[in-house]
Structures are given as structure tokens and as C-alpha cells.
Amino acid sequence: MTTWRAVGASVAGASHRVRGVPCQDAFSLHVDDEGLVIVVCDGAGSAVHADVASRLVCDAFSVEGRRQARCPSGPDVEALLAASRRAIEDAARERNAPIREFACTLLGAIVTATWSLFVQIGDGAIVAANTEDFAPIFWPSHGEYANETHFLTDAEPHHVQCLVTSDRPTRLAMFTDGLERVALRIADRAAHQPFFGALFTSLAAEHTSEAAFSHALHAWLASDRLSTRTDDDLTLVLAATNVPTRREAADGS
């Protein structure tokens, strides 16, 4: 059985804090004997109910994801997306509001003993590593312009990026687009290794408690150092297995 150490934090961006707008990012993090389910959503700034939508989608995807994690045969992406969409369609109907007011992106990952699933609609990224370097599973999908992306509410089938594999990452990071320019090397479409290296080294340290790490992560996301680089909402979720990496094994400690 593989156990995971997993932490996450979301903070409202500087511009949202100033205007009193709630954080429109949400995440859900679940670890049990069947595996790991992580969802990260970024509600569209233009959508009135973006904060509600990202929360609902995280919850719905997570519930369906945990159900599927018990199926050794593999995941059903369509069912995951349908459950996620249903959650916002119901909310839209209840509030008598158009579905576009619930626009949000979706990053989902399920890692079980026999299979892993990654799915992405829109921007932000899922970065994974096993014994190799950190690499984004998909590249954030933007329109031509920086303030355009795709959303669960309006995604055409070709906007859904999906990967099902028997490979299991031992380290997994998922984050919304506010961190893209800090965590990714945009020009060569790669992950910024030192960024993830440093984070996972701290996370894996024996004395690290998940609660203390989450707290520190939250404080860092809200720090001035980051808000001079972006004023968007920021979410970062990290998960690492307790399986020793090769290097630690070689150290014999």
C-alpha cells in the first residue's frame, strides 16, 4: 500500500483582496487506502458564481473520483466530467442563472495502485515526477490572448486533455494559472526544476507535519514576493508518496 503526504493552499489574489472579491480558486484533496484524488479549479473572473462553481466542481469530481478509484479496471473520464458538469448545472438551475456564470477550469488527478488518471480543461498545470525530472503532464491551454482559456462549462471535446496510464508518479503538484509564470519555464514549455525541487524536499523532510506545511504554504502564497509577480488567485497542491526515492535509498539512511 502506498501512503501519501499531501498538502494544499488557496489564497485570493491581490486584486481580489483589494476589491473584496472572494477567492475563486478551490481544491479538494483526498487520500485513502485506494489512492489519491486531487482536484483544482479556477473560477473565471468574469463569472458571477465562479467561487461557488469551483467549489462544487471540486467536490463532485472528488466524490466520483473516489468511487472510481475502487475500480481496478480503470477510470471513466466521461462519468467524471458528467458528474462535475451536473453539479454546476444543478446549481445554475437552482439559482436561475446562466451556466456561463459558473465557468471554471478543471485539473483532476487520480492515482491508484494499478492506474493513474490526469485530466485538464483550461489553464494551470499538473506537474509530476517519478524518479525523473518534474514535467507538466499537459501544457496550460490558453486562447490566443492571455486572458482567454477554456472552461468546463464551454469546453469542446478537443479542449479536454486526458491521460490514463499505468505509471504512478511519486510526486505530484497541481496549481492554478496564477503560478504558471513562477513554476513553469514558459519559453521551453518545461517545469522550473528548482521550484519543485525545493518544495518537495521540505515536504518530504521527516520532521515536516502536513498541518505546519500547509500553513507555511498559505503564508508564502499570500506573501508580497508573489503578489509583485501576479495579482491572480493562487492555489498549489502537493502530494508525495512515502516511498523513498532512489537517492535516499542509496544514502542508506
Added chain:
Amino acid sequence: MASNAPHFDFTEVEFADNPEPRCPVVLLLDNSGSMRGEPMRELNLGLRAFRDDLLADPLAAKRCELAVISFGPVRTVSDFVSAADFESLTLLPEGDTPMGSAIERGLDMLRVRKDMYRRNGIAYYRPWVFLVTDGAPTDKWQDAARAVHDGEQARAFAFFAVGVEKADMKVLKQISVREPVKLRGLQFRQMFQWLSSSLRGVSRSTPGTIVPLSPPTGWTDV
């Protein structure tokens, strides 16, 4: 190039140093003879205040990039630089009003700039082209008008036209898809203030944000 000296272009070095998404803006400014005196002076003052406004906002200073083309004759006064590096400049009144070729030059520069962004993996916002004139084109402007219409249709940029004093609003209407506006008196400073606050909105917008433009009130005549 005439000289054998190696030519270094550090433009793309700046993209590595400042990988922020960019919001390119082309200012097409009329400096024909009829702008002589008060209009030219006010336009120059407005331009300076515009730069100061953008500089006061750290994100806008890094993200907005300005290019200035004056026409009368067509001259690239400043190729794209980020607002932080935009040097204050003073336009002098000169000749006629070759508006058509100024627009074509501006759209060409935009195309080149977008290619440069793509090559360097720099994200960008929809560019703005902002035309200010007090006259009527003295050259062939129909091709430029078509290029503006095509570009707006393809969402390649947003084109705004402002007429000053005796500007030919009828021709501006045929060039610009968006309703051209008439500047009230010589309120260039108020006009540039509107432009900078609109750009600050665009340059800090995040995916999915439709940036509402505040109506150009206070500096326009109906």
C-alpha cells in the same frame, strides 16, 4: 545594413528578464501642420501624463508596451517598449495627414510584435490601436480601413479612433468599426487618463475576465 558592425538586438533579452504577459498598444498620433500651437502642446502633455500613470502601477508598467507612430509624415517615433522604458517624447507639427499609411505601418508593427511574443513564449493580451487626428486623410485610406475591419473581425486587435476639433468624423467612421469619438476641446489629458486606466484593467485581467471598458465620458463630445 550599411555598416559591418555586428547588430545586436536586445529586445528579446528583455523577454527573458520580464516574462510578464504583454499588452501591446500602438498610438497613431496626428502631427500635421494643423496641430500647430495649443493642440500639439496639449497632446504632448497628455502623452507624458499617460506614461506617468502607467508607471505608477507596477504591473501595468511591466505589461503595457507602447509604440508611437506620428503621421505628417509617417514616422515610427518609438518602437514597442514597456511603459517602464518609454521615454518621454515631444511631437512637433509638420506636414500633411497620411493616416492610411500610418494605420498600415501600425498594423505591420503589431504583426511583427506578436510573432516576437510567440517566438519567446510570452503571453499577450489583445492589442489596442489608438488613432488620434484633427483632420482628414491626405492619402489613400481605403486599404487601411479594410485592414482595420478584417483585424477587428479576426479579433486581432481593438481599434479606437478619436477626432480632434475639425477632424473628418465621417471618414473615421468608415475606418473604425467601433464608433469614433470626438474629443471635447483639447482634453488630451483626460483622454489619456481614460486610456491608462482602461489599460490597467486589461493588463491585470486573468483568464476568463471580460474587461468592461468604462465609457469614454468626460472628454468626449456627442
